[in-house]
Amino acid sequence: MEAKNIKVAGFGGQGVMMFGQILAYSATKDEINGLWFPSYGPETRGGTANCSVIVSDKQINSPVFKNADHLVAFNAPSLEKFKDHVAKNGLILYNSSLIEDEFSQDGSTVVGVPINDIATELGNDKVANMVMMGAYLELTHLFSDETIEAIIKKFLGERKAHLLDVNKKAIQSGKDFVKKLGVKYA
Amino acid sequence: MAKVLMKGNEAIALAAIKGGVDAFYGYPITPQNEVPEYLSKHLLANGKVFLQAESEVSAINMVYGAAGAGKRVMTSSSSPGIALKQEGISYITAAELPCLIVSVMRGGPGLGSIQPSQGDYYQATRGGGNGDYHLIVFAPESIQETIDTIKESFDIADYYRNPVMVLVDGLIGQMMESVDFDRPKKERFVPEKDWATNGTKNHPGRRNIANSLYLDPAELEQHNIKLHQKYEVIKKNETKFELIDFDNPEYVIVAYGTMARICRSAIEMLKNEGIEVGMIRPITLFPYPEKAFEQIPENVKGILTCELSMGQMLDDVLIANNGKHKVGFFGRAGGMLPDPEEIVGAIKNFNERVVK
């Protein structure tokens, strides 16, 4: 697998950091290399949150990249901020619940997913990020269901173990949404 | 053991535990807080010592005390906090006590920022404490290398009876990477601490004193000479560096830590464009790998020093180069991180970068 540079961005509280970490944990579990780094400090207080993830089966060199292969934007300011930093033939996945105008960009595959609406339908607003995860995995095929499920289990811990089902459903819903759209990326 | 994904600061803490740390004394400061937070939980649970001091001045002197008592002891901090530790560091080197000091650099001077920086190269290698002294300074480029270094650092400190500093930037502290804690550690001879101030019942007939006072100038000079000789041995034995793509480089980059990793990607990009660039990556900053510069081919067009500062290691590059090649500089500061493309640009426009 070629190294993938991934940018994940949104408001604090949307599960952006967790989304990124799940990818890095999954890479580690699959015995390839994962790297995650957050924007940190006061800039994250109440405002926007973003993180960079790199997954690769080779040694990861620069933790910093100019252009992302994949941009996952959870809100409009994030899409605005990072859309010009997407590599050629890159993937842009955005939250169409919060970004109403349809977005497209030359040279990129762009997919909008109404993650908040789907999560609300599932009865748990908090799993919107896992709807996004499902859509992302359906498009990139980076990690298997088993890998992701194992990592999510770890995140939930014993205290929130009962939420595994709704998280799995959220992932499946994200996948189904993309399948229905019929978009292919990787 | 399989690899695990871990945050740099927590990895520093766990590696110190694997390295046998007995006690940690520190004071909160971003971006290294996860080091004490992790240790507060895990050291106390294992009957070891963790103490949040009232200040960095106090913390480093607690380190002095515990090191003098013969224990494996560490502290960690970030730029303004390391500044406050300089007094204690000078005393600890003078009294020839081993310890580990982790420095997670942020933007400066003053309160600066909390974003990654390499603005404390001088602070680490030149010191702000008084007198003729050196720390053994390691500057790992990844969390894995940080772990491997920290695991070994107590052995090195104990062997030379000198503090080891592990110098990273806030990015290494804050990011997460897949790492392996069970890589084999170099076997080293670790002498008995028969100098420890642990009570004469442990060494009858001899009083052990931890001290830095030598009022008689002749005696102090002897002490200075002894320390100097020790630093010469450290230079001979511990100098560490990596040469990257050194087959037939047109240019040579010199960079350490996070900056070296960014440069690795730049070197690959340049190679794809047919421009061969090599890199000297100092792993120890003291001792500085001057020897590596002897291996630079005669015909290189120049040496580009890259740092997350306005140019500090540049001094050591100029000393090591000794006027032989053109030396250029590329730096970002204040917590700004360049992407590899910027380094590519700097190599392509090397002539605009020349400082000497």
Place this chain on the structure above:
Amino acid sequence: MWEVKYEKSQGLTDSKLSYCPGCAHGIIHKLVAESLVELGILDRSIAIASVGCSVFSYQFFNCDAQQAPHGRACALATGVKRVLPDNIVFTYQGDGDLASIGIAETIHAANRGENITVIFINNAIYGMTGGQMAPTSLIGQKTTTSQDGRTQKNHGNPIKISEMFATIEGVAYLERVAAYDPKHVLNAKKAIKKAFQYQMENRGFTMVEVVSTCPVNWGMKPVDAMKWSKEAMEPVYPLGVFKDKGRE
């Protein structure tokens, strides 16, 4: 016709306060600013910002200001006041800044009777750095560096600054106040104003300790944080005047 219901104090700049929602730092800023305006001393005041969440207070108080290294605010204030005795000089410090790293500077400024005013915000935690234990954290309080709760054996007891400073000769006025309800906020304002008044009268060192909150790092909603400062903190840090030379 319309009337102004709420007017921002002239003592504060137009910068948006950087404090988390429901944090008492914001309230106390307002009280200090109003006091400076009401006493007519804003244009000769010099604020000394410390290091903590209030590090940006130099942007908020509408007067000249200096930003001190962590813990050193009282030393800077001394430096300023000694060369500008006719100006009003005050520090604004958290518990980590004042009671931990800066305790020496603070005690000695008090002992010299420096004619300055210290606004001391006791929220029993290190807010800025993300919730580590403070010298004022309560026994049993869970913080990121006392994850099983503070113990007397490991960390000592919470340090009582007002009680301790009451023994210092150079202190002219010292009161501990709270900010958890309107009545107490009013009283806090009175205390702060009085401290500045005393400085204007050259009486010596004045300090107001405010039992404050940190909803974010306490992991509480703002209302619950106000409640905790009343129910858990106040018994350890009783309110009242600890010293008043004007009354002696």
